[in-house]
Amino acid sequence: MLKIEDLHVAVGNKDGGGSEILKGLSLEVPKGEVHAIMGPNGSGKSTLSYTIAGRDGYEATSGDVLLDGQSVLDLDPDERAAKGLFLSFQHPMEIPGVQTMNFIRTALNAQRKARGEGEVSAADFIRLIREKAKLVGLDDAKLKRQFNVGFSGGEKKRMEMLQMAMFEPHFAIMDETDSGLDIDALKMVGAVVNELRGPDRGFLVITHYQRLLDYIKPDAVHVLAGGRIVKSGGPELAVELEKSGYDQFIEAA
Amino acid sequence: MTAMAKPSPFEAAIEAAYAARSKTNEAQAAAFDRFARLGLPHRRVEGWKWSDVNAALRAAAPGEVETPEIAPSPFAPLEPLEFRIVNGRIDLPKEDAPEGVRYGVMNPVGTIDELEQHAIATLNVAMTRKTLGIEVLDGVDFERPILIRHISGGAGFSFAQTMMRISPNAKVQIIETYEGEGAGFYSHLGHMVVRDGAEMRRAVLNETGAENVTHGICAAKLDEKARFYQTGLSTGARLSRHETHVHFWAPGSSASLNSASLLSGERHADFTSEAQFRAPDCAAAQLHKGVARDRARNVFQGKFNVWRDAQKTDAKMTANALLLSDGAEANHKPELEIYADDVECAHGSTVGALDDEALFYLRQRGLDEAAARALLVEAFVGEAMENIEDEALRAIFAERIADWLEKE
Numbered sequence: 001m002l003k004i005e006d007l008h009v010a011v012g013n014k015d016g017g018g019s020e021i022l023k024g025l026s027l028e029v030p031k032g033e034v035h036a037i038m039g040p041n042g043s044g045k046s047t048l049s050y051t052i053a054g055r056d057g058y059e060a061t062s063g064d065v066l067l068d069g070q071s072v073l074d075l076d077p078d079e080r081a082a083k084g085l086f087l088s089f090q091h092p093m094e095i096p097g098v099q100t101m102n103f104i105r106t107a108l109n110a111q112r113k114a115r116g117e118g119e120v121s122a123a124d125f126i127r128l129i130r131e132k133a134k135l136v137g138l139d140d141a142k143l144k145r146q147f148n149v150g151f152s153g154g155e156k157k158r159m160e161m162l163q164m165a166m167f168e169p170h171f172a173i174m175d176e177t178d179s180g181l182d183i184d185a186l187k188m189v190g191a192v193v194n195e196l197r198g199p200d201r202g203f204l205v206i207t208h209y210q211r212l213l214d215y216i217k218p219d220a221v222h223v224l225a226g227g228r229i230v231k232s233g234g235p236e237l238a239v240e241l242e243k244s245g246y247d248q249f250i251e252a253a
Numbered sequence: 254m255t256a257m258a259k260p261s262p263f264e265a266a267i268e269a270a271y272a273a274r275s276k277t278n279e280a281q282a283a284a285f286d287r288f289a290r291l292g293l294p295h296r297r298v299e300g301w302k303w304s305d306v307n308a309a310l311r312a313a314a315p316g317e318v319e320t321p322e323i324a325p326s327p328f329a330p331l332e333p334l335e336f337r338i339v340n341g342r343i344d345l346p347k348e349d350a351p352e353g354v355r356y357g358v359m360n361p362v363g364t365i366d367e368l369e370q371h372a373i374a375t376l377n378v379a380m381t382r383k384t385l386g387i388e389v390l391d392g393v394d395f396e397r398p399i400l401i402r403h404i405s406g407g408a409g410f411s412f413a414q415t416m417m418r419i420s421p422n423a424k425v426q427i428i429e430t431y432e433g434e435g436a437g438f439y440s441h442l443g444h445m446v447v448r449d450g451a452e453m454r455r456a457v458l459n460e461t462g463a464e465n466v467t468h469g470i471c472a473a474k475l476d477e478k479a480r481f482y483q484t485g486l487s488t489g490a491r492l493s494r495h496e497t498h499v500h501f502w503a504p505g506s507s508a509s510l511n512s513a514s515l516l517s518g519e520r521h522a523d524f525t526s527e528a529q530f531r532a533p534d535c536a537a538a539q540l541h542k543g544v545a546r547d548r549a550r551n552v553f554q555g556k557f558n559v560w561r562d563a564q565k566t567d568a569k570m571t572a573n574a575l576l577l578s579d580g581a582e583a584n585h586k587p588e589l590e591i592y593a594d595d596v597e598c599a600h601g602s603t604v605g606a607l608d609d610e611a612l613f614y615l616r617q618r619g620l621d622e623a624a625a626r627a628l629l630v631e632a633f634v635g636e637a638m639e640n641i642e643d644e645a646l647r648a649i650f651a652e653r654i655a656d657w658l659e660k661e
Contacts, residue, residue, distance in 0.1 A: 055613045077616035078625075086617075093614045097632025103618075106628070111619035146632075163618065 001031040001202045002052075002171055007063035009044075009051050021047040023227035024063070029171075029220075034193070034203040036213055038238060039224035040246040045206045046090060048224070049175040053087040054080050067171060082114035084170025086163075088177045092156040095147040100159075101129060103147055104166055111167065132165040135195070137188055153180040161192045171202045178212035190215025210242040225249035254282065255289040261307060263438070264293055266315040267410060271379060280363040285379035291372040298372075303552045303584040304523040306373070309466050309492040310438055321406030321433055327458075327649055328428050333400035336385060338441070340404075341411035343385045353393035359386040362416050362444055365472050367498065367529075373468050377412050377442040384414040389423040389451075398426040398646065403441055405433035405465070416444045419451040419479075426454045426643060431469065431493070434462035443471040447479040449503070456641055457495060458653060459487035463518060467493045475535075477503035484641050485512035486634075486650055488657055489520030489549060497526040501535040501563070508535075513542040513637040515630075515657045516549030516581070523552035530563035530593075537567075542637040543574040544630055545581035546661070555600070556588040563593045570600040575607065575633050627658045 004027040010018035021044045029035045039045055050058040052065055054077040064071050072080050095103070109119045120128070133143055136158045148156050157177055164172055177189055193203060193216045205216060213221075213235065221237040222229045223246075230249050231237065257268055271277075271285050294300075295307035318340040326335070334351065337344040343358050350356060361381045368374035389395050405411055419425055433439065447453045453473070461467050467490055473481050487493050499508050514522035528537050543551030553572045574583030587600040607629055615625035634654055641647040 053613075053617050055617075056609065076622070077613060078619050078621045081617055081619040089614065089617075093608075093611050095611055095614070095629070095632060097635045098628060103628070106624075107615075107618035107620060110621070110624065114619065167619075 001068060002029045002204065003066040004028070004052075005064045005066070007051070007065065008061045009047055009058060010061050011047060012057055020061070021227055022051070025224070025228050027222060027229055029202045029204055031202060032199040033219040034197065034205060034216060036205045036207060036218040036221045036238060037224050038207055038210075038221060038241055040249070041208075043224045044227045045224055046175060049087055049173045049206060052173060053077055053085065078110070079114070082111050086167055086169030086172040088160040088164055088172065088174040090175040090179065092148055092160050094149050094151070096149050098147045100143050100145060100147045104129065104163060107163075108166060129162075129166060132162055135165060135188070136161045136192060137185075138162055154182065154185050157181055157185065158188065161189055165192050165196065168196065170200070171204075172196075173204045173206065175206045176208060177205070178207055178209065186212055186215055210238040213238045223249055255286040257289045257292060261293070261311050263310040263315050263410075267376070267380070270410075277379070281361070281379045284364055284375045287369065288372060288376040288379055291370070291375065294372050300525065300554065303550070304492060304494050304521070306466065306468065306492060306494075315410065316408030316437070318405065318409035318411055318437060319407030319435065321404050321435070323404060326400060326402060326430060327653065328398070328400050328430070328646075331398050331645060331649070333398040333428060335400045335402065336387075337402045337404060338385065338413045340406060340409070341381070341413045343383055343413070351397065353395050354387065354389050354399070356385070356387040359384045359416065361414055365442075365444065367500070368470070368472065373440055374442055374470055377414065377440045377470075380412040381414045381442070384416050386416045388418045389420055389425045391420040392422045393420070394424045398428050398643075400428045400430070403429065403431045403439065403469075405437055405439040406435045408436040410438040410440075412440050414442045414444065417446070417453075419445070419447045419453045421448045422450040423448075424452040426646065427456070428646070429455065429457045431457070431459040431461050431467050433465055436464035436491070438466045439468070441469045443469070445471060445473040445481075447473060447475050447481050449477045449479065451476075452480040453482070454642060455481070455483045456646060456650070457483070457485040458650070459485070459490070459493050459495065459522070460653070461490045461493060463490060463520060465490040465493070468496075469494070470496045470498070472498045474500050474502060475506040475508065478505040479503075480506065481508040482640050482642070483508070483510050484638060484650070485524060486638070486653060487512070487514050487522040487524070489514060489516040489522035491519075492521045492523070494523035494525060498529070499526070499537070500529045500531065502531055504532045504534045506532075506535050508537045509640045510537065510539040511541070511637040511640050512553070513634045514544060514551045515634060515654065515661075516543070516545040516551055517661045518547050518549060520549045521552070523554070525552070525554040527556040527558060528568065530557065530559045530566045530568065533562060533564045533566070535563065535566055537569070539570040540637050541572040542634050543572070543583055544577065544634060545574065545583060546577035548578075548580040550582040550584065552584045554586040554588075556590065557598055557600075559589075559591040559593050559596055559598060561592040564595045566593060566596040566598065568596070568598045572602045573633070574604040575630065576604060577607065577630075630658060631655065
């Protein structure tokens with residue numbers, strides 16, 4: 001489903017030069033699976049998620065990213081979104097002046113339109129968002145507010161999960177969704193992912209700690225250090241990392 | 254009559270028009286003499302550095318005013334009580350005056366003391382023939398909005414005045430639109446009195462054509478516990494300038510002064526204001542949002558003047574500009590002048606481009622680049638419209654903004 005082949009990415013710095021962050025990263029997440037990427041700070045986790053989602057300034061210098069066998073690297077971010085690629089942001093934006101429900105509905109319909117599907121009616125939309133809001137633990141009042149304005153870090157992550165539940169993406173990247181969350185919120189994230197989990201959907205869960213993986217059982221765990229995957233294994237690898245730390249990999253990279 | 258020294262063609266035409274008038278009173282003669290000495294404001298005059306009216310009118314050879322085509326107002330769905338001022342000529346509503354208001358055509362108001370040295374205000378006093386007077390009676394909550402359409406046509410010049418009195422404990426929503434595709438000059442002087450416990454809401458929309466030069470003044474005097482909420486939206490013109498002068502004369506009054514500009518091409522919009530706090534316990538909130546692209550120019554000048562007796566004044570001013578092209582410009586001048594010691598006053602000003610991170614966020618959610626940009630601009634400007642109380646009115650302003658975004 002998602003295949004990353006020998007990906008090299010250099011990110012520009014302020015004086016116009018670039019430094020290579022991803023140095024030949026290869027990874028494959030088959031259909032229906034959940035993979036976790038763990039790694040120390042500065043290993044390139046966020047660069048990877050931005051590159052897959054198509055943020056300006058995060059262009060691959062070589063290698064490829066394929067979704068269902070097709071390269072996405074030449075697509076605009078919104079074209080990738082329409083193909084069902086979703087990124088849960090590590091630091092979600094506050095967007096003053098944008099009413100939350102209007103925005104989510106506009107986004108949902110933009111994706112559907114790009115896929116040649118009809119718009120969701122206002123009534124269906126409201127029914128759906130109420131149901132999903134309950135699942136992620138956001139009350140109606142929050143949905144009527146400006147997007148993420150004045151929300152706590154935890155509420156912003158709930159808003160990311162609300163959108164993921166609404167868009168039902170084909171492939172979701174969750175960039176440190178667990179950071180700053182308490183146990184109840186972690187359980188909520190687990191519930192959203194487990195509800196969406198299915199044979200035609202994939203997840204890449206980027207995290208620093210093992211604890212989220214208590215609620216989302218990954219099919220595979222990869223260690224990212226120094227811009228490439230240095231070790232892959234089953235769920236037990238996350239537990240092992242929690243015990244022994246990342247130092248061994250920093251040395252190796 | 255004092256003759257102008259080295260008048261520009263436009264000034265000479267104004268001078269000739271004044272000289273040809275048969276009926277002028279002493280106040281007008283004195284006002285014209287002051288104007289003759291001052292001339293049209295230019296960039297070396299304090300407060301006019303970024304809005305050079307003289308230069309804007311120098312290029313245009315003055316022509317004649319023409320009767321404009323009058324399109325239905327975007328505010329028609331609100332079924333307002335509609336007044337028109339066409340090239341300075343006042344048209345009263347065709348219906349009988351509804352209960353709760355009185356209006357009519359009056360002799361022009363004299364000089365407003367505080368604006369005696371204001372060249373355009375003084376010119377307006379000299380040139381205006383008749384004044385539109387509107388009064389909302391004691392304690393009346395006049396629910397129908399009052400719409401005043403300022404419409405000009407052709408390449409001439411015209412002048413008008415309005416005088417509004419909101420009686421004690423009355424409440425009213427005023428809407429003013431500035432319209433006209435011509436290359437002329439239009440000057441309006443609005444004189445507002447908001448009496449004890451009264452509330453005046455004023456929404457202003459300027460959608461004049463690219464060659465137009467418009468200057469509007471609103472001088473508002475607030476009595477005890479009076480409330481004055483103003484919202485302005487301008488898509489600019491060769492030069493459009495809306496000035497607000499608010500005087501807090503008695504304790505406990507409050508105001509909000511919001512404005513926004515949406516500018517493209519070579520258009521220019523200027524929102525200039527002063528708030529004179531002369532009594533204790535008054536409050537003001539001001540938010541300006543300017544959007545400029547191409548080679549357009551957004552000007553904001555705001556001044557809070559807190560007099561010695563105006564203790565407990567609570568006043569906040571914010572001006573934010575969004576520049577969408579390298580050639581666009583924003584000029585902000587926020588000023589505080591405080592002589593009282595127990596006050597809370599603040600101002601802030603920012604100029605920036607669209608936030609790349611926000612754009613990426615919206616596009617990741619499926620919006621294409623144009624839609625994402627439009628949404629962010631709409632949100633940016635929309636914040637300044639939030640002090641419009643009436644939902645239907647706010648929705649019409651939102652439509653004007655959406656229309657602009659679609660066209661531009």
